[in-house]
Amino acid sequence: MKVNTAEFIISAVASAQYPQDALPEIALAGRSNVGKSSFINRMLNRKNIARTSSRPGKTQTLNFFKINEQFYFVDVPGYGFARVSKTEKEKWGKMIEEYFVGRDPLRAVVQLVDLRHPPTADDKAMYEFLKFYHIPVVIVATKADKISKGQLQKHQKIVKETLGLQSGDSIVLFSSETGQGKDEAWKQLLAQIKRD
Template sequence: MKVTQAELTISAAKPDQFPKNPAPEIALSGRSNVGKSSLINTLLARKGLARTSQRPGKTQTLNYYWINDRFHFVDVPGYGYAKVSKKEREAWGRVMETYFQEREQLKAVVQLIDARHEPTEDDIMMYDWLKYHELPVIVIGTKADKVPKNKWDTHKKKIREALELEEEDPLLLFSSETGYGKDKAWSHIQRALFDS
């Protein structure tokens, strides 16, 4: 995928701010600090488009990126971060539920998991929740450059087993440092956007 145009168009804090545009969307989900902004910047070949935050859990809106005048990436708030009040978490939870359950433009969810570690309870819960709502999921193990190459298969196996990954959901490793996995990620994303 050659990205010729990419811009942040809106940061939506509530459902009535979601764009009315009928174009297809891919949501990007993952724990705070898993490397979501780095993945977005790498895929879009833009250095600082998605802001990497020094404070995990800072993204509290759904950030819409309009790409090639054809589709949106939607960066959803990171989960599993404790320093946010219960009330705030519940408020985001409601917005996210509305988005995942009712957004007809949503074609698939890219779920990011830190490839260095086994999936957390939050990772497993999120995957189960997405599958409960019958959403296609593309699982991407981030920070692959921090895992020795000869252990990649072992780490993928651990992710697959912990999530009880469904057969139709792809799992790939990715590194924003080296760009490894970028083409593979794009091919799955394109398929989800335009073949479904």
Template sequence: MVIRSCNLETVCGPTSTLPKNDLPEVAFAGKSNVGKSSLINAVMNRKSLARVSAQPGKTQTINFYNINDEIYVVDLPGYGFAKASEKERERWGKMIETYLNTSDMIRAVFLLVDIRHAPSANDKQMFEWMDYVGYDPIVIATKADKIKRSQLDKQIKILREGLGATKDTIIVPFSSQTKQGLDTIQDFLAQVIEN
């Protein structure tokens, strides 16, 4: 996929009205610090359009990146930030829920989980919820450079079981450092654009 242009077009806070877009949307969700900004930057082939933060839990907005005037990459707020108040957590959950429930243009939903750990209760809840609203979430197992190749199958199994995913759920190992898995993710986007 050749990135000719990409712009952060809309930023929605908890009280903003979501945009009515007429291009297909692909959404990325995951707990804070999972590597979502790094992945989005890699997909867009930009160093720092999506903010990679040393301070987890800062992004509380839904960000719509227009790529090539062909597709929106939608960056959902990172959840599960330990220091967040109950109220903040509720707000993030609501934002994600409202977006997934109201946008007509969502064509793919990606859930990012850290390849090194068993999924958290929040990850599982998010997976179940995406499934419940009718999407087949594609799981991206981030920070794949942090494990040995020989551990890969075992970690993928832990993720699949922990999320309650079926054998049909696609799990893509990904690393923003080595770019492992980037082609696969870009192929998904290209497919969405073609259909």
């Protein structure tokens, strides 16, 4: 996939602010420190179109990035670690749920999990939520470069089993450092973008 143009469009907190051009959207969900921004930057070949932060929970809005004038990546607030009030977390939860359940152009969700650790209860809840609403999901296991080749299968199996991965859903082993899994991730995402 050749990315010719990639631009940040808007940070939205309500549906009235979402882009109205009806282009397909791929949402990115994951724990606060799972590497969503690094994933976006690597996929788009941009240094920091999505700002990475050492402080988890920085994304507090739905951030729309338009790619090749053809589709969007939508970065949603991370779940888990963010040091914010319970009220704030509930507000995010409502915003994300409304977006996932009610957004017509949404084609799929990339759920990022950290390959080094078993998926958390939050990861499992997110996967089950997506399955419940029949939202196509692509599991991307980040930080694959931090695991020795001999251990990759074992870690992949733990992710599959912990999430209770359903048949038809696969895991892309990904590294934003080395670019491992980038082509495979694009292949899966483009297949979702192209479906009607």
